[in-house]
Amino acid sequence: MGRKVFKTSGKQIRSKLSLISSSLKANKQNYKKRIALAAVIELLHSATLVHDDVIDESSIRRGQKSINNLWSNSHGVLIGDFIYSKAFILMVKIKNLKLLEELSFATNDISKGELIQLDAINNIKIKLDDLLKISYYKTGRLFEAAAKSAAYLIDSNLKYTKQISKSAKYIGIIFQIKDDLLDYQINEKKLGKPSFQDIKESKITYPFYFAYKNANIQQKKTLRSFLGNKSINKSKSYKLIDSLNGIVETKKLLNEHYKNANFYIKKLEDNKIRKEMLELLELAILRDK
Numbered sequence: 001m002g003r004k005v006f007k008t009s010g011k012q013i014r015s016k017l018s019l020i021s022s023s024l025k026a027n028k029q030n031y032k033k034r035i036a037l038a039a040v041i042e043l044l045h046s047a048t049l050v051h052d053d054v055i056d057e058s059s060i061r062r063g064q065k066s067i068n069n070l071w072s073n074s075h076g077v078l079i080g081d082f083i084y085s086k087a088f089i090l091m092v093k094i095k096n097l098k099l100l101e102e103l104s105f106a107t108n109d110i111s112k113g114e115l116i117q118l119d120a121i122n123n124i125k126i127k128l129d130d131l132l133k134i135s136y137y138k139t140g141r142l143f144e145a146a147a148k149s150a151a152y153l154i155d156s157n158l159k160y161t162k163q164i165s166k167s168a169k170y171i172g173i174i175f176q177i178k179d180d181l182l183d184y185q186i187n188e189k190k191l192g193k194p195s196f197q198d199i200k201e202s203k204i205t206y207p208f209y210f211a212y213k214n215a216n217i218q219q220k221k222t223l224r225s226f227l228g229n230k231s232i233n234k235s236k237s238y239k240l241i242d243s244l245n246g247i248v249e250t251k252k253l254l255n256e257h258y259k260n261a262n263f264y265i266k267k268l269e270d271n272k273i274r275k276e277m278l279e280l281l282e283l284a285i286l287r288d289k
Contacts, residue, residue, distance in 0.1 A: 001067055001079045005046055008064055011287075013175070013280060014146045015042040020276045021150035021164045030154060033094050037153055040094075040103065041146045043087035048110055048142075050080035055114065058197065098152040106145035113137025122202045122227055124212060124220075131209060135176040136169070143172025163267050167277050170261035174284045177254045180205040182289065184241065186234055199237065202228040206253060211246030219244065258285055 015038040022034045052058070053066040054076040068076035084107070091100055117134045120126050147168035151161040183198045184207050198205045204212075204227075212223050219240065226237050241247065261281050268274040 001071065001075060002083070004064075004067060004070065005050060005079065005083065011283070012042060013283065014045050014142055015039070017041075017143060017168055017171070017280060018146040018150045020273055020280070021147040021168070022154050024151075024156060024160060024270055024273060025154040033096075033153060034150070036090055036094055037099070037150060040087050040091050041142070041149075043083050043090070044103070044107060044110075045142060047080045047083040047087065050076050050083065052114075054080070058194070094153070096153055099149045102145055102149045102152060106141050109137045109141045113139075113141065117203065120204050123204055124224065126204050126209065128209065131204070131206060132173070135173045139176035139179070140169045140172030143175070144169035160268075163264050164273075164277075166264040167261055167268070167281075170257050170264065171277075171281055171284050174254060174257045174261060174281070177206060177250065177257065178285060178287060180207060181247065181250055181254070182287075184238055184247065185288075186238060196232055196234050196237065199226050200228065200230050200232060206250040207241050207246035209246075210249035211241040211244035214244045214246075214249075254285065 018038045018041045019034060022030070022037065026034065050067055054068050054073045058066055058068075066076070067079055091103055094100075113134055113136070116130065116137065120130065120134065144165050148161060148165040151164055156164075180198065183195055183205065185195050199208060208223065208226075212220060215223055222240060226232055258281070262278075265274060265277045265281060268277065
């Protein structure tokens with residue numbers, strides 16, 4: 001099962017972020033610890049994906065059959081726990097208390113995000129602040145922790161730690177907002193996973209939220225009928241959500257967070273790190289899967 005989980009590596013953005021953030025004081029002495037921390041970040045992320053597939057009953061992950069599809073939900077929960085524990089074993093070996101504390105809190109916050117998202121199911125009264133909390137806890141928090149723990153690893157100053165952490169946090173939130181947008185993509189083959197999965201699972205995400213806010217009584221009724229509909233007409237639902245500015249307003253929100261990320265990245269004094277962070281930012285906002 002472990003081999004299956006890591007057969008397709010994904011984008012590895014979080015681990016790259018860790019390596020970029022710890023490169024400020026890179027040397028031969030801390031090389032192994034930097035690699036170990038990047039591995040910890042990737043393990044933590046992989047564990048959350050396996051658990052997500054169980055929660056969402058998703059059959060596809062990165063274009064391949066998911067663990068819960070090939071085996072069972074029980075296998076998915078247990079292999080996810082196994083990967084988490086491996087991450088913490090490796091984390092302890094790094095022997096940095098501040099780093100361990102940050103990643104422990106981050107792991108807790110990721111679970112908090114999943115619980116808040118459960119409350120978003122069929123919740124048409126959900127507020128934008130709650131959706132932003134989900135984006136932060138579910139995705140932005142591990143991005144932030146990857147950068148902050150890397151800064152702790154190299155014993156960086158408070159100024160650098162704040163700038164790199166904030167930059168990473170906003171890149172992570174952008175990543176999640178973009179994920180919500182991509183879920184409304186008609187072309188599943190290009191996406192590499194089932195589309196319209198959020199709406200099929202009755203999850204209120206940004207495009208639906210903005211569309212529902214702009215809808216009249218009849219349109220609201222139609223939108224509610226989409227929630228939980230496993231055989232949803234993708235073309236029809238996309239057209240309605242798009243016509244109600246659900247897609248446009250989500251893109252505006254994406255742009256706001258792009259500006260926030262760009263603001264903190266531009267403050268970074270190291271030219272190489274600033275350039276690499278800008279590249280990650282562009283990848284997060286321009287990706288198509």
